[in-house]
Amino acid sequence: MSTRPKLLLLAAIIASFVISLFSSHINPYYLDVLVGIGINIVLAASLNLINGYTGQFSLGHAGFMAVGGYSAAMFSIHCSGKILPALGGGLFASQALFVVALIAGGLVTALVGLIVGAPSLRLRGDYLAIVTLGFGEIIRVILQNTEAVGASRGLTGIPLYTNFFWTFSIAALAIYVITSMVHSTHGRGFLAVRDDEIAAEAVGINTTRYKVTAFVIGAFFAGVAGGLYAHFKQYLNPDGFGFMASIEIVVMVILGGMGNMAGVTAAAILLTLLPEFLRVLSGWHIPLPFTDASISLKWIAGTRMILYSLLLILIMLLRPQGLFTWKIKKKSPSGK
Numbered sequence: 001m002s003t004r005p006k007l008l009l010l011a012a013i014i015a016s017f018v019i020s021l022f023s024s025h026i027n028p029y030y031l032d033v034l035v036g037i038g039i040n041i042v043l044a045a046s047l048n049l050i051n052g053y054t055g056q057f058s059l060g061h062a063g064f065m066a067v068g069g070y071s072a073a074m075f076s077i078h079c080s081g082k083i084l085p086a087l088g089g090g091l092f093a094s095q096a097l098f099v100v101a102l103i104a105g106g107l108v109t110a111l112v113g114l115i116v117g118a119p120s121l122r123l124r125g126d127y128l129a130i131v132t133l134g135f136g137e138i139i140r141v142i143l144q145n146t147e148a149v150g151a152s153r154g155l156t157g158i159p160l161y162t163n164f165f166w167t168f169s170i171a172a173l174a175i176y177v178i179t180s181m182v183h184s185t186h187g188r189g190f191l192a193v194r195d196d197e198i199a200a201e202a203v204g205i206n207t208t209r210y211k212v213t214a215f216v217i218g219a220f221f222a223g224v225a226g227g228l229y230a231h232f233k234q235y236l237n238p239d240g241f242g243f244m245a246s247i248e249i250v251v252m253v254i255l256g257g258m259g260n261m262a263g264v265t266a267a268a269i270l271l272t273l274l275p276e277f278l279r280v281l282s283g284w285h286i287p288l289p290f291t292d293a294s295i296s297l298k299w300i301a302g303t304r305m306i307l308y309s310l311l312l313i314l315i316m317l318l319r320p321q322g323l324f325t326w327k328i329k330k331k332s333p334s335g336k
Contacts, residue, residue, distance in 0.1 A: 005176055005179065005180060008176075012168065012169070012172035013172060016164060017165050020163050023163060033272065035164065035228075036272050037269050037273070038164075038170075038171045039167060039225050039232075040252065041171040041265055041268045042221055043065065043221075043222055043249045043268070044265065044268040045171070045175050045264060045268075046219075046221035047061050047218060047222070047250065047252075047253050048259065048261060049178050049190070049214050049217060050214050052257075052258040052259035052264065053182050053190045053191060054190045054193050054214040056215070057128055057132075058215070059129050059130075059243075059246050061136075061246050061249045062243075062245035062246040063132075063135055063137075063246070064223055064226070065226035065229070065241060066140065066236075067139060068105040068106055068109040068223020069223075069227055069229055069236055070105075070149050070226075071104060071105040071108040072226065073227070073230040074149065074155075075100070075101040075104050075105065076097065076098070076159055077157055077158060079097065080094075098161035098166070101161075101227060102170075102227040103224075105227040108223065109220060109222060110219050110220040110223065112219065113215050113216045113219025114215075116131075117212045118212055124197070136241070136242075137242075140238045140239075140242055141238075144238045144239075154235055155235065155236040157234075158233075159231065160231060161231040162229075162232035166228065167232075170225075174221045175261055175265065178261070189205050189210045191259075194259070251267075251271065251312060252271050255312070257322025267323065283298070
């Protein structure tokens with residue numbers, strides 16, 4: 001495989017590290033939005049493996065994010081007081097603990113993905129969507145009724161470990177791993193399952209194994225994204241991982257173009273920034289010409305999400321194949 005993707009990954013990690021050195025000078029609101037963009041990129045990229053590259057339709061990605069977030073947070077809360085002093089404390093020890101917490105959260109989520117995916121991925125289409133939707137709601141209800149993780153009050157006391165470097169380094173790593181895997185010789189099986197599952201089975205491809213593999217890897221990165229979210233917000237509530245959270249991730253994949261990693265990444269950025277832009281727009285005043293009066297856009301504050309939804313409807317009507325999907329026209333041998 002070409003070394004170009006590896007160089008791009010290395011460049012992204014170095015750039016994230018350099019920018020993180022100056023993150024203390026960034027406005028906290030802007031930093032919150034930037035970290036949100038990075039987390040959404042990880043979520044969209046991981047769901048793109050399942051929905052885009054493998055052709056399944058999962059509606060339970062927020063449930064995987066919740067499992068990873070709570071698992072990583074509980075690991076940090078219970079181990080930071082015991083392990084950090086033994087390691088001598090300090091920045092290096094805390095960051096090492098954070099990495100272990102993210103990996104632990106990802107592995108727990110991957111195990112849950114395997115448990116859910118092994119029996120349910122024999123289903124197809126709408127049936128699979130319903131099963132994954134039910135899984136996401138089961139996770140949310142369990143968390144709401146488990147006192148060990150704060151139940152409906154939410155989980156507090158999570159240490160602040162997530163920063164710009166970790167967020168965008170993991171986002172770059174997720175894109176690199178998923179893209180490299182799909183475009184490898186072995187990974188072509190994912191595309192075969194998406195294009196024609198019956199034909200793939202006819203030529204000897206174990207379609208169930210490929211679907212479960214996509215589910216497990218996608219769940220792992222969703223769990224890591226949940227760990228990043230938990231250690232940035234420092235608070236988790238089950239209501240934040242409901243049905244609408246899963247829909248938002250699905251919209252990112254559909255808007256960017258199914259199986260188009262660059263488009264999905266761009267869509268994750270756009271859909272994270274769009275609600276914030278509408279929020280800022282609500283504070284604007286448009287001056288009227290030749291008068292001292294102006295038109296206030298304060299009304300946008302109450303209808304911000306309605307406008308957001310209308311924009312999504314218009315985009316889907318005008319670009320059903322995805323906003324960032326394009327086709328390159330090949331010239332005929334005659335040059336026409």
